[in-house]
Amino acid sequence: MVRCSNNMIGVLNIITFVLSIPILSAGIWLGRRATTDCEKFLQGPVIALGVFLLLVSLAGVVGGCCRNSCLLWLYLFVMFILIVLLFCFTVFAFVVTNKGAGEAVSGRGFKEYRLGDYSNWLQKRVENNKNWKRFKSCLQDGKVCQSLQQNNQTWEQFINDNLSPIQSGCCKPPTACNFIYVNETFWTKPVGYNSSDIPDPDCNTWQNDQSMLCYDCQSCKAGVLANVKNDWKKVAVVNIIFLIFLIVVYSVGCCAFRNNRQDNAYPRYKPYP
Incomplete structure (x- = not known):
């Protein structure tokens, strides 16, 4: 029986995989209709985000549900880097938007x-x-x-x-x-x-x-800059919520990785037919 943490990491990443599809589609749509510098500027980051979420969620699903320790380790490594980067960006956003008012x-x-x-x-x-x-x-x-x-x-x-x-x-x-x-x-x-x-x-x-x-x-x-400051403040608050979610997912992933290692080290006994 697959353990609870492996099931949970699989479900969470299936949700992420589903969410990545409309994000990627939006980036491709922007690329086809882009006529201004603003639209072209948005196209690249949106496509990059969609592809990133797609690949990471696939690694999480395969690593957790199919008990592939190598893929799960790669998934956890990427998640750790993402958590660190998101934390640094959130702190940076609060610092650079601390000054300035109308x-x-x-x-x-x-x-x-x-x-x-x-x-x-x-x-x-x-x-x-x-x-x-x-x-x-x-x-x-x-x-x-x-x-x-x-x-x-x-x-x-x-x-x-x-x-x-x-x-x-x-x-x-x-x-x-x-x-x-x-x-x-x-x-x-x-x-x-x-x-x-x-x-x-x-x-x-x-x-x-x-x-x-x-x-x-x-x-x-x-x-x-006043507009940027207001937007970054909102983004920073959303980032904090997302950061908490990522930490929870990362913790579940660590449990799933531990389960995989234990099963690989001590394979279950299968009776002869």
Whole structure:
């Protein structure tokens, strides 16, 4: 009779195997329809994750249910590496997202964001021209600012709106510029405007060209980091739950591996027919 831990490791990995199929299918689907840098960027990690889960779950099923000690040892080794990497990433995510928050602006319902408030590691990611080109392409493809413009808000409605970090940083000039509001994404410079009198360089970076706006502003990069920070915080919490699950699976796998070794060392007595 196959022992309980071997059955359990088999069932858990069958579930993982089933889950890996839609993940892999989603990656292949993204690859076929990818037309933007954002979609192409997602394609590789999704396919890699699907293939990884597929192979690891197969090793777990064969190693546990078919009592193959070599495959089960390989499965446990990969699981151990995964647990260590996931733990390190979770700690890292909490550390790099510890700094940075939006600043309330007097008389405004939205917050504004400064790049210098975030961790140096995150700042370097968005200040890299190659990385930022990809981020900017995603923002333009997502039409975040165009959707904001469709609201057709009055000035009073706009200043009381609770803009997202990306809308606040990328779709309008900073409040310190004192530009004149025409609509959500179109602002005019006041009479006698002198760029040398404005301490914020984003005022000169801003353009009313709808394909440019403030996509190259420091405030836009800060808005993206504010979004990244919020997402990473959620991912880190999910990782903790997943980490606990992996540790439980790893413990069950260790029991199954011990069972396999014991059975190989002391094979059961089979009576002659």
